[in-house]
Amino acid sequence: MDEFAEALRTAITNRGLGLERLREHLSQNGVSVSLATLSYWQTGRSRPERKKSLQAVVHLEHILQLPPGHLSGLLGSFRPRGRWLRKAPEAMSAFWPSPSHVENVLQDLDTQWDDQLIRVSQQDFVTIGADRTELSFRSRQVLSASMNGPDRWVVIMHVDQHDRPLPQVNALKHCKVGQLVQDPAQGFLVAELLFDRALRKGESIVIEHELVNQAPCPLATNYERKFRLPTHEYVLEVTFEGDAPVSVTQVADGSTVQPGRTLLDVALDVQPGVRGFHWTWT
Known part of the structure; x- marks a missing residue:
């Protein structure tokens, strides 16, 4: 059926x-x-x-x-064709302002499978508190294996304000938290999300996790998702529990977005780069 x-x-x-x-x-x-x-x-x-x-x-x-x-x-796994296959993937440190810092925190982790996971869907849900701080971030990935063996997803997170605590990582669906590498001085956290089992070629998985900030939470002025590989579908929803920002721009092209207490970005066939929103309240 x-x-x-x-x-x-x-x-x-x-x-x-x-x-x-x-x-x-x-x-x-x-x-x-x-x-x-x-x-x-x-x-x-x-x-x-x-x-x-x-x-x-x-x-x-x-x-x-x-x-x-x-x-x-x-709908099953997405099979990339044409322009999706023409370029070699960027390094995992790509699109970060300090690539060397990312490479340092990744050096002790197993990242061999990342290139073998086809990004079918990436969905991010961000909650901004009434005090204008970033409370939590929930993410849902639909991934498909291009070969036998992928058994984990590696999450890279950066806090702009280095004097704030790094967030807590919680696995929510079809995964568990593996090794954690933290670099508070540079505001970096890297986590392994280990799948319930290794995937076979052509097999897909849906995983969910969340990052919960600890008080004092960082002031929220933007949210960015970095894409090192093409992603078939991307959904970003930012919810403001207090006042809506007065101005909002798209990270991808700098275009102005109508402010509101909920921001939504839906995109298909996303190529390597950065998407998200920047906002101000004054």
């Missing part, structure tokens, strides 16, 4: 929306999908594969009040 079709059909039924109404909601979000296509998706006659179709699935999850990745995670 097609798990995606069954999950979509169940979600549509639970939400009480007809296909025409669902199509209208998508259209209001700038996404055009025919009634026939929606029908085919929920019956399993066809599956979303093209870029626009996969973006429609992201919007469907929002419209149907599903957790991000609930449907897209059922």
